[in-house]
Structures are given as structure tokens and as C-alpha cells.
Amino acid sequence: MVPERIEREIVIKAPREIVWSVITEPEHVGRWFSDSAAIDLRPGGALILTWDEHGPVYWRVERIDPPRFVSFHWLRGGHDPGDLELSEGNSTLVEFSLAEEGQGTRLRVVESGFGGLTGSEEENAKDAEEHRRGWELELDELRDYVSTHVVGSGRP
Amino acid sequence: MSRRGGDVDELWAAVADPTRRRLLDVLLAQGEATATTLARELPVTRQAVAKHLAVLDRAGLVESGRRGREVRYVVRPQGLDLAARSMASVAARWDQRLMAIKEIAESVARTEPTKVQKEVSR
Numbered sequence: 001m002v003p004e005r006i007e008r009e010i011v012i013k014a015p016r017e018i019v020w021s022v023i024t025e026p027e028h029v030g031r032w033f034s035d036s037a038a039i040d041l042r043p044g045g046a047l048i049l050t051w052d053e054h055g056p057v058y059w060r061v062e063r064i065d066p067p068r069f070v071s072f073h074w075l076r077g078g079h080d081p082g083d084l085e086l087s088e089g090n091s092t093l094v095e096f097s098l099a100e101e102g103q104g105t106r107l108r109v110v111e112s113g114f115g116g117l118t119g120s121e122e123e124n125a126k127d128a129e130e131h132r133r134g135w136e137l138e139l140d141e142l143r144d145y146v147s148t149h150v151v152g153s154g155r156p
Numbered sequence: 157m158s159r160r161g162g163d164v165d166e167l168w169a170a171v172a173d174p175t176r177r178r179l180l181d182v183l184l185a186q187g188e189a190t191a192t193t194l195a196r197e198l199p200v201t202r203q204a205v206a207k208h209l210a211v212l213d214r215a216g217l218v219e220s221g222r223r224g225r226e227v228r229y230v231v232r233p234q235g236l237d238l239a240a241r242s243m244a245s246v247a248a249r250w251d252q253r254l255m256a257i258k259e260i261a262e263s264v265a266r267t268e269p270t271k272v273q274k275e276v277s278r
Contacts, residue, residue: 006247010254014265022261032256107257109250114172114243 005112012105016098019105020067023096047072060086062093071095074111170215171239175200176208180217180231188230 012019022028029037034049040061047059062071073091092113099106170176175198182197183189191209195202209229212218217235220227 006243006250008247008250008254010258012258012261014258014261018265019257019261022257022264028257028260031260032253105261107254109254111246111250 005110005114007108007110009106009108011101012107013103014105015103016067016100016105019098019107023098023107024066024070059094060091067098069095069097167215167217167235167239168242170211170217173208173211175204176212179205179208180212180236183218183229183231188228190226190228194229 022032024039024041026037026039029039029047029049034057035052036050038046038048038050040046041064043061043064045061047061048056049059050056058075059072060075062073064070072094073086074094075086075091092111095110095112097108097110099108171180178198179194182194186193186197191202191206194209195205198205200208209218209220213220213229215235217232217239218229219232220229222228
């Protein structure tokens, strides 16, 4: 079946403090995630992660324990400032864990909560368009991938 | 483009719901089922099952056939495969991001290790 959570990790040849700064400081996040970033790094603090082409997505700091752990709610509602409010079922949770390993750092990321994203079945049908907007960013590349690899590959 | 199974967004919305995921599992195990038999396996009403099935049907994850008075459902493997691939694509994006984090961190460590360490440990 389809996994409910995504777990990935990587070993980095850099001290944990440096990896921490890359994950949490706007000038770095604006390179590995979006095109630019504004970050209020404290519990409940907002992250505004902006792509030049697509506009912003919003995260909120859930928990922070430098330089070992930080987690964020990735708000999936849309791209208006009003969508910055966290509510039931409108976010996935992204957790970064940093462990020292020799001279380097083992970085693990877990994204979960896909299952909690949608509301009732009525809401699903009714808000199909709204939902579509929410996923647009994430699905941009997927769309290309699917049209190349799946739709074109022998579907009747 | 055909609506059925053609819309990845709808597909993802369909599998994101825990009840529907459970429903798909049961349907996979049973091979073929009606809303009534599925409702026996799940803590929801037959009406709720029917609505979930309609969402899954629209997303191309199940297909239905009428047999007499009954509507029977089966899982569409192509739809499931697509859903699994879409999650795999999210995972692949994290792999890309982690690679980017690694590159940035290692280049910072090479160029200015002491400065950054001091800054962060305050």
C-alpha cells in the first residue's frame, strides 16, 4: 500500500552545529528548500518559504531542541497569509533529527500526517478545487513525472 | 484527458484519508466486495462506505460493476501504483533536499568551520 510516513536519512561530513545552521538559517534554507526564506525560530514561530515562481508556503515551528532536533508543521492549506493558521488536518509534520557520528552528522527527516490531511468525505468532494490548490506546489514535479513515466506507459 | 484516474491531485486526496486507506486494504484482501460487506469490516456505516467508495472510484483507485441488484467493487492496481509512486516522489524530493543540505553543510565546514561553530553554540 501507500506509506503513511516518509523517513529519509543522510550522513554529512560536517559538525552537527553546521548542519543545524543549514537547516534553520534563512540564507541556507533559501538554497536547499525554496528560493528565499524568513524564519522565526521558536516554538510556534512562522517560516515563510518562498519560490520566485510559485509564491510562499508556510511552516510553523513545532518543537526545537538545538542542535539535536527541530520539527515543523508544513501548512497545506494554500498560499495566502490567512493560511498561516494551524488547524486540525491542515498540515503535515516534518521532523529533523541530528545525531553526531564520528566527525560528522547523521541527519534524519520524517514527514508524517498525510493521512490526517483531509476532512470528511463530503468535504473532499465539495472542496476538491480547494484541495487541488493546496497540493499544487508539491505536485508540480510529480505531474511531469507521472505524465512521462506512468500515463504514457501502456495504460489503455 | 479522462477524468477517471487522470487526476493525480484527486488520487492523493483519496488515499490521504485513513478510512479510505483501510477500505482499500480490506478490499485488496477480499478481492471483490460490496459496500455492505465492506461496512462489516470497518467501524463506519454502509452509507459512509458508499461515499468513500465514490471518492475512490473518482480517483481511479477502484472500479465497480453491477451484478443484479448489487454493486461490486475491486481495486484498480494501476491507480494504487500511481498513488504509491506519488508518495515515492515526495520521498525522492526529500532525498534531493537532504543531498542539498549535505552539500551546503560540507562546503561551509570546509570554508569556515570555526566561525560557524562559534556562532551556533551561543
